Amino acid sequence: xxxxxxxxxxxxxxxxxxxxxxxxxxxxxxxxxxxxxxxxxxxxxxxxxxxxxxxxxxxxxxxxxxxxxxxxxxxxxxxxxxxxxxxxxxxxxxxxxxxxxxxxxxxxxxxxxxxxxxxxxxxxxxxxxxxxxxxxxxxxxxxxxxxxxxxxxxxxxxxxxxxxxxxxxxxxxxxxxxxxxxxxxxxxxxxxxxxxxxxxxxxxxxxxxxxxxxxxxxxxxxxxxxxxxxxxxxxxxxxxxxxxxxxxxxxxxxxxxxxxxxxxxxxxxxxxxxxxxxxxxxxxxxxxxxxxxxxxxxxxxxxxxxxxxxxxxxxxxxxxxxxxxxxxxxxxxxxxxxxxxxxxxxxxxxxxxxxxxxxxxxxxxxxxxxxxxxxxxxxxxxxxxxxxxxxxxxxxxxxxxxxxxxxxxxxxxxxxxxxxxxxxxxxxxxxxxxxxxxxxxxxxxxxxxxxxxxxxxxxxxxxxxxxxxxxxxxxxxxxxxxxxxxxxxxxxxxxxxxxxxxxxxxxxxxxxxxxxxxxxxxxxxxxxxxxxxxxxxxxxxxxxxxxxxxxxxxxxxxxxxxxxxxxxxxxxxxxxxxxxxxxxxxxxxxxxxxxxxxxxxxxxxxxxxxxxxxxxxxxxxxxxxxxxxxxxxxxxxxxxxxxxxxxxxxxxxxxxxxxxxxxxxxxxxxxxxxxxxxxxxxxxxxxxxxxxxxxxxxxxxxxxxxxxxxxxxxxxxxxxxxxxxxxxxxxxxxxxxxxxxxxxxxxxxxxxxxxxxxxxxxxxxxxxxxxxxxxxxxxxxxxxxxxxxxxxxxxxxxxxxxxxxxxxxxxxxxxxxxxxxxxxxxxxxxxxxxxxxxxxxxxxxxxxxxxxxxxxxxxxxxxxxxxxxxxxxxxxxxxxxxxxxxxxxxxxxxxxxxxxxxxxxxxxxxxxxxxxxxxxxxxxxxxxxxxxxxxxxxxxxxxxxxxxxxxxxxxxxxxxxxxxxxxxxxxxxxxxxxxxxxxxxxxxxxxx
Numbered sequence: 001x002x003x004x005x006x007x008x009x010x011x012x013x014x015x016x017x018x019x020x021x022x023x024x025x026x027x028x029x030x031x032x033x034x035x036x037x038x039x040x041x042x043x044x045x046x047x048x049x050x051x052x053x054x055x056x057x058x059x060x061x062x063x064x065x066x067x068x069x070x071x072x073x074x075x076x077x078x079x080x081x082x083x084x085x086x087x088x089x090x091x092x093x094x095x096x097x098x099x100x101x102x103x104x105x106x107x108x109x110x111x112x113x114x115x116x117x118x119x120x121x122x123x124x125x126x127x128x129x130x131x132x133x134x135x136x137x138x139x140x141x142x143x144x145x146x147x148x149x150x151x152x153x154x155x156x157x158x159x160x161x162x163x164x165x166x167x168x169x170x171x172x173x174x175x176x177x178x179x180x181x182x183x184x185x186x187x188x189x190x191x192x193x194x195x196x197x198x199x200x201x202x203x204x205x206x207x208x209x210x211x212x213x214x215x216x217x218x219x220x221x222x223x224x225x226x227x228x229x230x231x232x233x234x235x236x237x238x239x240x241x242x243x244x245x246x247x248x249x250x251x252x253x254x255x256x257x258x259x260x261x262x263x264x265x266x267x268x269x270x271x272x273x274x275x276x277x278x279x280x281x282x283x284x285x286x287x288x289x290x291x292x293x294x295x296x297x298x299x300x301x302x303x304x305x306x307x308x309x310x311x312x313x314x315x316x317x318x319x320x321x322x323x324x325x326x327x328x329x330x331x332x333x334x335x336x337x338x339x340x341x342x343x344x345x346x347x348x349x350x351x352x353x354x355x356x357x358x359x360x361x362x363x364x365x366x367x368x369x370x371x372x373x374x375x376x377x378x379x380x381x382x383x384x385x386x387x388x389x390x391x392x393x394x395x396x397x398x399x400x401x402x403x404x405x406x407x408x409x410x411x412x413x414x415x416x417x418x419x420x421x422x423x424x425x426x427x428x429x430x431x432x433x434x435x436x437x438x439x440x441x442x443x444x445x446x447x448x449x450x451x452x453x454x455x456x457x458x459x460x461x462x463x464x465x466x467x468x469x470x471x472x473x474x475x476x477x478x479x480x481x482x483x484x485x486x487x488x489x490x491x492x493x494x495x496x497x498x499x500x501x502x503x504x505x506x507x508x509x510x511x512x513x514x515x516x517x518x519x520x521x522x523x524x525x526x527x528x529x530x531x532x533x534x535x536x537x538x539x540x541x542x543x544x545x546x547x548x549x550x551x552x553x554x555x556x557x558x559x560x561x562x563x564x565x566x567x568x569x570x571x572x573x574x575x576x577x578x579x580x581x582x583x584x585x586x587x588x589x590x591x592x593x594x595x596x597x598x599x600x601x602x603x604x605x606x607x608x609x610x611x612x613x614x615x616x617x618x619x620x621x622x623x624x625x626x627x628x629x630x631x632x633x634x635x636x637x638x639x640x641x642x643x644x645x646x647x648x649x650x651x652x653x654x655x656x657x658x659x660x661x662x663x664x665x666x667x668x669x670x671x672x673x674x675x676x677x678x679x680x681x682x683x684x685x686x687x688x689x690x691x692x693x694x695x696x697x698x699x700x701x702x703x704x705x706x707x708x709x710x711x712x713x714x715x716x717x718x719x720x721x722x723x724x725x726x727x728x729x730x731x732x733x734x735x736x737x738x739x740x741x742x743x744x745x746x747x748x749x750x751x752x753x754x755x756x757x758x759x760x761x762x763x764x765x766x767x768x769x770x771x772x773x774x775x776x777x778x779x780x781x782x783x784x785x786x787x788x789x790x791x792x793x794x795x796x797x798x799x800x801x802x803x804x805x806x807x808x809x810x811x812x813x814x815x816x817x818x819x820x821x822x823x824x825x826x827x828x829x830x831x832x833x834x835x836x837x838x839x840x841x842x843x844x845x846x847x848x849x850x851x852x853x854x855x856x857x858x859x860x861x862x863x864x865x866x867x868x869x870x871x872x873x874x875x876x877x878x879x880x881x882x883x884x885x886x887x888x889x890x891x892x893x894x895x896x897x898x899x900x901x902x903x904x905x906x907x908x909x910x911x912x913x914x915x916x917x918x919x920x921x922x923x924x925x926x927x928x929x930x931x932x933x934x935x936x937x938x939x940x941x942x943x944x945x946x947x948x949x950x951x952x953x954x955x956x957x958x959x960x961x962x963x964x965x966x967x968x969x970x971x972x973x974x975x976x977x978x979x980x981x982x983x984x985x986x987x988x989x990x991x992x
Contacts, residue, residue: 173195194235661686796945
């Protein structure tokens, strides 16, 4: 299957950021990366949320979002020990790109990928992410653990390439910290941290160099360095310009560490390029950036993985080699595009189940993108582990300590059950955030609600739940959640105040102060006057603000500061962290509350009140202020106050000049004013930051058309409908411009597509992907009229309901019985018999008819069903007689839930079902649904039927809203209130 012979080197620099790199290149300090840029392409690399490295690098290696690949955080429960271990490669349940290469006879070298322990038995070699981590002091043996290297016989050789931190010479440290000799290393451990980072990345480099010498016939090499991320988390706070809360002394000592780290990586890159040779295609990328400027946060969120707050949404992407464009900028690269692009470089098709797409813009002559349904379905030797493989628990424990020390996870402590619960909690939290990032808001909301019910003091879960409701435009639910959030936060703060007092009393007993030398530490951990504590907002942005650690509304003003009595130098780190967390919980972030309430008021349509409340959120941390300004600007746009909106957008740009949303906002304001030159310029700037923004392409096209620049206007509008085929406004504008150009046929086509796009309004990319259509294929599928899962009012003219057959359809266990119950309660007669009575699986009854099951061989009964509702499984719809007219209500439910529910039903019936795997059954169902949708689209065009698509979870979430839509669709005397009452609320928590 593999195409022409090519060699590709992929170098991963965790957290590398153009904001740091560009000044260094201008000074000539990163010549190797500069040479790649001059001979290739460069651009931003958009990250995913949450920006946690194990999740991101697995998405890079698979082309899939975390809810598809299975790695959801830094740590995971260990099925062997029942305790907690760092995330391993065993959690990944889909093929990585090197597994696909393995099946196609290609040889790979993979070094340090996170996570990659235990090393997979691929053709070539793999060195796991535990290879470089030192265990024990320098004078003790440092054996290579089994599973660190494949093939294992390379282990003893590669072990010699590791560098222990104690072996880092002073001259090397002085290249990062010129005044290192002035530092008292007994009191200041930062040099030790620096030595550890340098030693680890040097060890990775040593392994990569050794393998490239040892295995010269490799086809693909992937080398991952985490050091830039570690340099940045440890020392970015000292990076120029000096922040007001950083002392001059610390700034003088450590201000050059980050720059030194980047230059060191460029030196290592030069060696790898030399070994790879000039004919090798080279890609250098990072998974996210890292704030190096005034947007650096002063403090870290009150949650595990809090250091991710310092990450920026855009990393770097560079590609150079044969067939790659030279000295060009590219736009729109995303982490999930890397694997599809790597496959294309080797002439291999990408899987439709991948979320990314091929970066065709890097090529001088872009290849045609080929697809297969899934590489996971392709048999053969892929070099993966057997499913029952386990890891060494001792190695896991040591690696876990490192993650605790880095601040990425909480110390699991000695209580095993508590540690596992905490780990599972964070994994599900990260999964929910990944769902949000993938546009699957309903699934995310279910998880956030589940987490918040279990841990009501964790305000972040409630905040995220609220945000999903705001994003979905659910004002009633948002108001209820906000009020519950206020109540729970007050209760948590009151509880935490008591806990702080109790902990301080214990510390005063256990660590009585002997002298006055630790006043600086004491001030940090002093018992605060919680009623008057200074506000310090945290978290990624006001969209998901941290309600903890801010100006308190409850407190203990009478409590005596602890700095007079506690010897903080003797207090263990774990006790300090515990107290710090309690102090944060004990305070309430008033600006964050104001922001959230303003957002709720906005979705409620109370715009003036929303703006007033948002103005009270001005105390948010500086790095969060751009998001607040953008929210206020949107409100001003809604109020049609163009000058005020422009002022807020500009203020956001003054703080963050690279904000795509702010540039797009200025373009929107300019278009309302009729300032088309400014509109085009601002929208083009937005595209430079976020290429996949269809509205920006649309605004450029519209503005250029008004300026008389017809050809580039048409090009921009075509790009808009390529990025978003369902953007009706872009189709209409393109039709208008084409008509003016005399292209009547093109204008007619896009007018038709605009009407069709309006019919399919509201469908998301996630919904399309769930039906087996890759986002890159969306335009072709849409224009062919085969788009699945559509919603919205249809244009089919049908006779009254009494003269049509109402068909409730879907896959088995998709909610068809529930829908039949709604229709019956709402006043629609049902066509049923008693062949299948109610049972434990469906206590309200199946509401089926035996003759409907035989539709494939007998449709003579359909006349009897006119004016009634009948349940017909989706696979039988092709057998509907064209003699009648139909109103179809088609139920949609996530396929994994459908299959799980079918299994439960079969178990209750004592039957085995088909001998088929869940994955194969899901694939079969997807194919069948696509075929049925194509047929229904054809029948709609012929006026035979109309279709209303209904989501199972929408019925459970908002039965009244769905019932109202049904009333409009069905007509007649349908009673939506009675229909909504028929929905069993206990089904809200049913997942199978």
